[in-house]
Amino acid sequence: MPSKKLDLTMETLKKIQNNCHKATFLIEKKLIGRITLREKIELKIHLFGCGICRTYQKQTIKISQMVRRLFSDSANSEKHLDDTFKKDLQDRIENELDKN
DSSP states (O other): OOOHHHHHHHHHHHHHHTOHHHHHHHHHHHHHSOOOHHHHHHHHHHHHHOHHHHHHHHHHHHHHHHHHHHHHHHHHSOOOOOHHHHHHHHHHHHHHHHHO
8 A cells, every 4th residue: 555655746746747727837937037946847747748738838938039039129120010000909909808
């Protein structure tokens, strides 16, 4: 019969493995700063068993790189949205807000 400590460890591992919400939080936290050793281990365990979160992590990293590149390029050159695009975007936002 397994010991109580071993059961608790297996239960903890199952919770980590099945917690996508926490994994996505840790992925985001890792991108903007540092995560603890415990968080790194929990994330690795989760990502080992969850293809959806692995895909989310890859996409998040790619989006983050693209945004950084966009802002660094924007700092080097003046870019402006044309007035028609701004008006269309504002209308779309207002329409979405009116739905709620």
